[in-house]
Amino acid sequence: MNIIGKKVQEHREKNGLSQEMLAEKLGVSRQSVSKWELGRALPEVDKIVAMSRLFGVTTDELLLEPDYSMLANIKKFINENAQFASQVIAAMLKRTEGEKERAAMLMILLGADYAAKIYKHFTDDEIGIITIRVATRPKNISESTKNEALDSFYKRCIDNLAFGIT
Numbered sequence: 001m002n003i004i005g006k007k008v009q010e011h012r013e014k015n016g017l018s019q020e021m022l023a024e025k026l027g028v029s030r031q032s033v034s035k036w037e038l039g040r041a042l043p044e045v046d047k048i049v050a051m052s053r054l055f056g057v058t059t060d061e062l063l064l065e066p067d068y069s070m071l072a073n074i075k076k077f078i079n080e081n082a083q084f085a086s087q088v089i090a091a092m093l094k095r096t097e098g099e100k101e102r103a104a105m106l107m108i109l110l111g112a113d114y115a116a117k118i119y120k121h122f123t124d125d126e127i128g129i130i131t132i133r134v135a136t137r138p139k140n141i142s143e144s145t146k147n148e149a150l151d152s153f154y155k156r157c158i159d160n161l162a163f164g165i166t
Contacts, residue, residue, distance in 0.1 A: 003064070004039075004042060011051070026054075074153060074154055082121060086118040086119075086120075086121035089106065089118060089126075089130070092153075100129065102152050104134045104137050106152075106153050107130060107134055109149060
């Protein structure tokens, strides 16, 4: 299975669509969708664009392997600025439920070593919130959700470096 096939299947299933339902929405046969998912054929450009709109993702999300270089940049940033990174995550924990979820996801994605560098700068209340969030976070996190969490944190760090913690 190629990357496009994996992504089509992942997003189709995530959106609760059968191959037949997706095929109908795109004006193709179910066999075409099956061939895409098995890597035996590639969708035409207009179908890729249509799927990106249908699934609510970019065409890059459907076409490209996930870029983990951002995670490497974040880990480097944490090595150099762990206390600042903990302030950014603490600010996320004080916001909406979605922000709390992203903060928890970020701690999971960073792994134990990097999470520990941030964790030691948290207050008791922040530790309580992040612990509850991490404990209730689903085990299967989609690539797009991972990338969203990383991107959100990375942008927030850059913004807060320029404008101060908010």
